[in-house]
Amino acid sequence: MFSKILIANRGEIACRVIRTCRRLGIRTVAVYSSADAGAQHVRQADEAWPIGGPQPAESYLRGEAIIEVAKAAGAQAIHPGYGFLSENADFAEAVEAAGIVFIGPTAASMRKMGSKAGAKELMMAAGVPVVPGYTGQDQSPQTLLREADRIGFPLMIKAAHGGGGKGMRTVHRLEDFIGQLESCQREAGNAFGRDRVLLERYVQSPRHIEIQIFGDAHGNIIHLNERECSAQRRYQKVLEESPSPFLSEELRAAMGKAAAQAAQAIDYVNAGTVEFIVAPSGDFFFMEINTRLQVEHPVTELTTGLDLVEWQLRVAAGEALPLTQAQVPRHGHAIEVRLYAEDPEAGFLPGSGKLEALALPAASQHLRIDSGVVEGDAVTIFYDPMIAKLIVWDQDRPRALARLREALAQCDIVGPKSNIGFLERLASHPAVLDASIDTGYLDRHLDEFMPADAQDPALLAAAATVALLDQETAALAAAAASADPHSPWAIADGWRLGHGGVRRLAFLHRDREILLDAHGNRGDYRLETGGAELLIEGARLTAGGLSLRINREARRFGVIRRGPRLTVHDGTQRLQLDIVAAYRPGESAESAGSGRIVAPMPGRVVAVKTRAGDAVSSGQELLVMEAMKMELALKAPRDGVVSELRAVAGDFVDADAVLAVLE
Missing domain, CATH: 2.40.50.100 (RNA polymerase II/Efflux pump adaptor protein, barrel-sandwich hybrid domain)
Known part of the structure; x- marks a missing residue:
């Protein structure tokens, strides 16, 4: 085993590798850009070296600089994490040439998967099912049009050297093919420098299922079960789970066998993922092999009890795989979602800025949190805006989904906007609950996962009640500290001569002002807003949350208060508001906007x-x-x-x- 390794990455994956190395007694070397000088992976590593400016091209993509640091620090191996240089065959080759171990597959294996067309031809030769299509060298429009007619519609045009959803078009009619082909070729040429395309039959309402594979230098290759990631938005995975609720045991075994065949076809060593697209009929087809550890690997770890990073290190050090295929465990159900600094209501616009507050639930046997930031850190504009991964586990899928909803309800972020509310709606959506979601569902029905235009009256009433109770507590504390605590001017019950007092409350929600009039005191109120009236009775605020009756219906809410920011949660959805100064009588929300x-x-x-x-x-x-x-x-x-x-x-x-x- 190694005594010191360098981690050529940042964020939560770098922190994840550091944790495993610390447990194994391996010293770690971090590298960092000028934007990451105070980052968590820098603070947690045994030593850290600067490698350049904030842009990835100035730092984390500078393979030669990373290798020089590894040499100077005496690192025996480099772990690339995922992203950046993790699937760069030239970097892997340069690491080996420098006499350092690359913790991942060989450059030769990576190159075999570098072209979608070449990979597809290789898999066909190995007997792995592939989507019917065309991968030929003849790229003339006439040939491609003829092949498209042979394959049938709908079909997919894909950039042969692409990725990340770029250079992809779905064509439904022959007469639309040439225009879509030209558009796809332009995008592929601009994004990847090569405009070669391949054609594939379009599988309608597909599932996306991937198989975790592992190989060693002794010729052993096994798979560690599957993960389903059919909940996607624009080809980006949103929710991952294992086991797949779609697969039968027979189909699971067949896909696992095909994944091992795919790995054997390229002499695969270390961790990787074989990705398949699965038709509603159960027919499955090879998509690609990700030649690295993936973001979703904790799902596999929680359902197998294995540490995949430790496996990576041991295999890279020359050890054989510790288990045979028959010994691979599988227990319970795990689900992963990623908290991002992004605004779903603004087209998932990435966010940035300081995490003024970051509340995450406590880790337990049912919940794992992988994060590269803590409260007070900044999400920068230079890198992926992921804040944390929440991974839940329980004995079966319904209980795991309940754990996920519970964990999300305890999350709160102040600073950049986040996708917490979006994930909560996803975790409660019927298409997720009944496991019917396919890869295109989110894009077709995105409006179903957005908040309603009108605020939930119960959530708004809860927020107003919390604000009123806070006001009364503050007033009573001030009265108790005054020179004459029994003075009528110190009474905090809202009484006014000749009539009941009216307290005016104002909140901001996404820059829109919400105004309320409140009558009453001590947990019993009548709230008026927008012509509606809500009766609040018996409100009590404790460390466990808010309990009250709204129009005589008993309700309970979770409450998170951070300065003027107030979040109330009913177990399914949340409302986040900023408390602002009370408005002046007669002033409209628009004029106050x-x-x-x-x-x-x-x-x-x-x-x-x-x-x-x-x-x-x-x-x-x-x-x-x-x-x-x-x-x-x-x-x-x-x-x-x-x-x-x-x-x-x-x-x-x-x-x-x-x-x-x-x-």
Whole structure:
């Protein structure tokens, strides 16, 4: 076994490798960019070395710099994690040439999987089922059109050297084929430098099931069961689970055997994943082999009880696999979701900024949390905005889903927006509960996973009750500390001469103001908002949450309070509000609304399309920013006149910086 290894990655995977190495008594060397000088993987490693600027091309993609650090630090091996250089055959080859062990498959195995077309031909020769299609060298439009007609519609056009969902088109009619082909070739050429495509029959309503494989240098290859990741958005996995609720034991065995055949065909060593697409009929077809450890590996670990990173290290050190195929365990059900700094309601716009607060549930035998950040850390614009992975386990799928919903309800993030609410709706959706979801469901029905336009009255009533109880507690504490605690001016019951007192509450929800009038005190209130009336009785706020009766129905809510930020949760959905100063009588929400145009994330202003003094209308584009390789149009939130501009084209700005103000 190694005494010291270098981890050529960052974030939660680097922290994950460090934990296993520490348990095995292996010293770790971290590398970091200038943006990651205070990151958790840097703090947790035994030593850490800088390798360049914040952009990946300036640091984590500089293979030669990483190898030089490994030499200088005396590391015997390099663990690439996943992403960055983990599937780069040239890097693996350079590591070996430097006399250092690459903890992963050989460069030769990677190269065999580098082309989708070449990989498909190799799998066909090995007897692994592949989707019927065309992978030939003749790329003339006439040949491709003829092959498309032979395959039949619908079909997929795929970039032969692509990935990440780029260079892919679904074509439903022969007459649309040439136009879609040209579009796909342009995108493939721009993204990958090569415009070769392959054609495949389009499998409708498919499932995505992958098999974890492992090989050693002694010729042993086994699989460690399957993971299903059919819940996807734009080809990106959202929820992963094991075992697959779709597979029969016969189909599971057949897919496992095919995965081992695929690994044998490329002389595979170390951890990898064979990915299959599965038709509703149960027919399955090879998609690709990911020649690395994957983000979803904890699901396999929780259902097998194995440490896959330890296996990686031992295999890379020359040891044989510790188990045979017949000895691979499988127990219970595990599910993984990823918490991201992103805004689902704004097209899943990636977020960035400081994690002012990060509340995650405590780890247990039923819950594992893999994270590369803690409260106070920043999510930067340079890397993937993942905050943490939540992985739950229980004896069966219904109980595991219940564990997932419980874990998500205990999560709270203050700072960048997050996808927690989206994941909660996913974990409760009928297509997930009955395991009928296919790879296209989320894209077809994304609106089903977005919050309703109107606020749930019960959640709003709970939030208002918490605010009222907090006010009364604060008033009583102030009265008790006064010179005359029995003074009538110190009474906190809302009494007014001649009538009951009215307290006015104001909350902000996603920059929209919500206004309420409250009558009553000491846990009994009458709330008025938007013409509706809610009767609150017997409200009690404890460390365990809020209990009360709303219109005589007993309810209980979870409560998280952080300064002016208040989150209430009914076990299924949440409402997150900012408590703001009470509004003035007669003031409308619109007039009290924000007239500020702020930067949604750090980036560069590329265009300013207005001037101070201009009259603008709601929705009019005022500025354009570039951030995370995307252009973002910033629009007027309402009609008005631009009173101030605080940025010009070319400025680099921080998240939440005010760029323009309306009168």
